[in-house]
Amino acid sequence: MTVTNLSEAELLRLMAAGDEDAFAVLYRKHQGAVFRFALLMSGSAGIAEEVTQEVFLTLMREPSRFDTTRGTLPAFLHGVARNQVLRLLKRERPYLPLVPAAEDATEAARSVAREDPFRECTRNETIELVRQTVLSLPARYREVIVLCDFQELSLADAAVALNCPVGTVNSRLNRGHALLLRKLCALSEQDSNAHKTQALRCFA
């Protein structure tokens, strides 16, 4: 039997005993989700890379920190990743742009939309708009939306990752959804108004 067929618990046991293959299998299985979570939370590939590295270094050096009775391995990894992202964002805060953080991302998305009218209808633009709007959310709402909507973790796993009760995750998710929708609606309205004006000018 190869290590790829083993359960996560078995892989973790082997990894703790020094089996490099077991660690490699665990890394390849979960690194994508961790990297994407960090990317969605930070908007920076550099931070996402650093976070991924730190998360798996933690797993490698302190495997006993993962308690199977508390939650699943993805929940644990996302929890470590979340702490690392917040730490790195705090560290990088002095180097972030001059525009206030909350408005920056949406403004950037808006400017992208205005620069090239032909890309407005494309899927990529919508995706970018959503990503930037998510980035503009306060961290406590952003993390639950990324975990529950983007990573599709259960409420229980998200609660483990965020180290808070399920009820808190639920209420934050509710408020986060409302805030995200409001922002997206506001952006799409502004953009459609701008396009109408441009179209009128063109026809005039």
Added chain:
Amino acid sequence: MSCRDFEINVLELARERLLDANTRAESLAHAANCSRCAARLEAARALIPLARAVVAEMDEAEAPKRVEDVLLTAFRQGTVAARAARVPSWQRLALLAACLALISTMAIVWLWVGSPKRKQQAVSPPPAQINLQKPPDVAVKLENEVREEGPTPKQHDRAHRRALRRRAMPTEEVTEFFPLVEGIDPKSYEAAQIVRVEMLAPALTALGLPAGPEIRTAPVKADLLLGYDGQVRAIRFVR
């Protein structure tokens, strides 16, 4: 179904995931009657496709290969270091036992040397009873004048300190004991008291000892050997 129960299922409903048929029906019925929960379901349903589109776009996004290389190198180094640091269990036990023995020895020494009682003893001198053995500051040649007993740790410690004190002090020169009572050999005394005194010339004369002109003015230091009855048996002079 309450709003709280609905909230537990709202994500699964919006994701169109498999849900118990009864639960699904009850949830939808609740949403039909509760505007707040209906709005929540609508919001989730509106956002889930957008989120899935973003995730699909990012599906290829992964950590670069160099991260894996770095981690595997770190894993190898960590494993090697851990193996090197790993000690067999019996060696660990032996090490632990040695550490415990060392700590307990240090604790005993500390208690013995540094306890308040000991310090008090060191500060206050013993009662002014004449030592039955040799006087502490005199290099006596009498070997048999003291009773020999097995040294207890206390006596051993006292002897050790005495030796140290003797080393620190200038050595005295003493003569042999001169018997003052005829027919008694001072060396045969097993238990006796020695009293350090300073005697003037008349006292020496009273004992029948000659007093030269050089000691007429200054007192002479001497040790008196007393018997059980308190009578002086012998005398020796100290310089």
